[in-house]
Amino acid sequence: MKSKKVLMLSLVMGIITTVLFFQYIKQINTEKVTTATVQTVGVVVAKEKIEKNEKISSKKLEIMQMPEKDVLPQAVKSLSDAEGKLATAMIEKGETILSHRLGSEQEEDVYVSRKVRDGYRAISVGVNINQSVTNLLEPEDEVDVIFTKVIKNKTKQDVPQSVILLNKARVLAVGRKMVTPENTKDPYTEYSSVTLELKPEEALKLVNATEEGKIHFILNKRPLMSEENKTNQQQ
Incomplete structure (x- = not known):
């Protein structure tokens, strides 16, 4: 009797093991088929951190x-659609680039x-012809600010x-012009104000200086110039 019970138990265990094995194999095959049928799409992601306005x-x-x-509908799928744009x-790093988070140079202008x-x-500060280097200042120039006071x-x-009040201040705009000469076909116009990009504490110094005396700008050499522009100048 005992041997028959052992035999029956062995048969039952064998059947259960066989069923579980086939279920496992079936599950693996199903997962392989599912994985093979998943459609993927290439999207543009940040390889490293990108700062705002960069x-x-x-x-x-x-x-x-x-x-x-x-994949979100706004996801950018081509590198050319993101390259050269401004991050708003x-x-x-690793974040998907979305179209609504990109700005253009035109918007910057x-x-x-x-x-x-x-x-x-x-x-912004008011300037005359002499103070503004004969109206030769352009957006993206760098200037030193001289403060003159009568004592x-x-x-x-x-x-x-006279003292040098500020060094290498970035010019954002002259009058209402915000683009560099090589990026515009607009005719030259005189201006009576210059807009600078300054730290808050520097802005306070500039405001006080304009109230207490006079300011003049010293134009620095433009720090960046494309190879195309260099070639054009040499020609």
């Missing part, structure tokens, strides 16, 4: 394959607020005293 370089982008069902918000970097402010010397005579 002009996006192709070096900071890469294509990543994602399941089609997980900070984009973290319309809104001076888009050009202001984090931690800086835009401030009394020991003999009670008025003596002008």
Whole structure:
């Protein structure tokens, strides 16, 4: 009797084991078929962190394959659609690039607020021909600001005293012009104000200086120039 019970138990266990084995194999095959049929789409993601208002370089982008069902409608799928655009918000590493978070150079030309970097402010001051280097200042130039104040010397005579108030201040706009000469076909127009990008504490110094005396701008050499522009100048 005992041997029959052992035999029956062995048969039952064998059947159960066989059933479980075939179910496991069937599950694996089903998963393989499901995986093989998943449609993927290439989307553009940030290879590294991109700051707000930063002009996006192709070096900071890469294509990543994602399941089609997980891709948002606004996802950018081509590197060329994101390269050269401006990030309207900070984009973290690995984050999908979305079209509504990209701005164009044209938008930058319309809104001076888009050009202001984090931690800086835009401030305008009135200028005349001499103060503005004969109206030769252009957007994206860098200038030093000289402050001149008339003081009394020991003999009670008025003596002008000048100091360099600010160094390498970025010019955001001259008058209402916010684009560089090479990027516009508009004719030259005179202007009577210059908008600078300054730290808040620097802006306070500039405002006080304009109230207490006179300011003049010293034009620095433009820091960046494309190879195309260099060639044109040489010709």
